[in-house]
Amino acid sequence: MKPTDELVIREAVSRDIEGIIEVFKAVRLQDESWARSAVQRLLATPNYIMFVAELDGMIVGYIDYYVLPSIWEKWNEATINYLFIHKDYQRRGIGSKLLEEVVRQADKEGIVELHVATEKGNEQAIRLYKKHGFLKEHVLLERVREPVPQPSKNY
Numbered sequence: 354m355k356p357t358d359e360l361v362i363r364e365a366v367s368r369d370i371e372g373i374i375e376v377f378k379a380v381r382l383q384d385e386s387w388a389r390s391a392v393q394r395l396l397a398t399p400n401y402i403m404f405v406a407e408l409d410g411m412i413v414g415y416i417d418y419y420v421l422p423s424i425w426e427k428w429n430e431a432t433i434n435y436l437f438i439h440k441d442y443q444r445r446g447i448g449s450k451l452l453e454e455v456v457r458q459a460d461k462e463g464i465v466e467l468h469v470a471t472e473k474g475n476e477q478a479i480r481l482y483k484k485h486g487f488l489k490e491h492v493l494l495e496r497v498r499e500p501v502p503q504p505s506k507n508y
């Protein structure tokens with residue numbers, strides 16, 4: 354980053370949707386209007402929080418997580434849903450800053466367990482999470498329904 358570049362990490366609001374969609378478009382986006390409506394619905398979901406990274410006014414990445422009460426323990430647990438940095442802005446510490454913000458918020462809210470999942474081969478994400486203290490390993494199994502129903506139910 355140039356010395357003049359100003360990185361701001363802040364909670365996302367609905368007027369950020371277009372900026373968030375632009376970040377996705379730099380990689381791949383199956384259906385832009387679905388994505389727009391999905392972000393809208395997520396932002397309106399209780400106990401769901403998204404932070405964006407804004408560099409000189411442009412959204413270059415985001416992280417989102419949700420909080421649920423544990424039934425077994427007297428505490429709430431949080432799960433990071435996704436972390437994504439625009440491909441032209443990766444490897445500049447922005448992913449770390451977003452992750453640190455979630456860890457800070459989770460600590461502030463008294464969250465004891467903070468989970469995150471990623472694909473087994475995603476070495477860069479695994480290194481990033483481990484570097485930030487995500488050390489306990491679990492196994493996440495996934496069943497993909499075939500054929501994929503179209504359109505999927507709108508939650």
Ligand SMILES: CC(C)(COP(=O)(O)OP(=O)(O)OC[C@H]1O[C@@H](n2cnc3c(N)ncnc32)[C@H](O)[C@@H]1OP(=O)(O)O)[C@@H](O)C(=O)NCCC(=O)NCCS
Nearest residue numbers: 435436437438443444445446447448449471477478480481
């Ligand atoms: C994974 C991702 C979020 C990392 O964000 P980033 O802003 O590039 O990460 P940072 O610059 O903060 O790097 C922090 C650490 O992550 C690891 N890392 C990041 N990119 C890496 C790469 N290409 N190769 C190896 N390690 C990498 C390193 O440990 C790095 O620390 P270091 O620079 O001291 O070695 C980003 O590459 C991305 O958005 N990837 C596509 C989406 C994705 O896979 N998301 C995670 C799935 S939930």
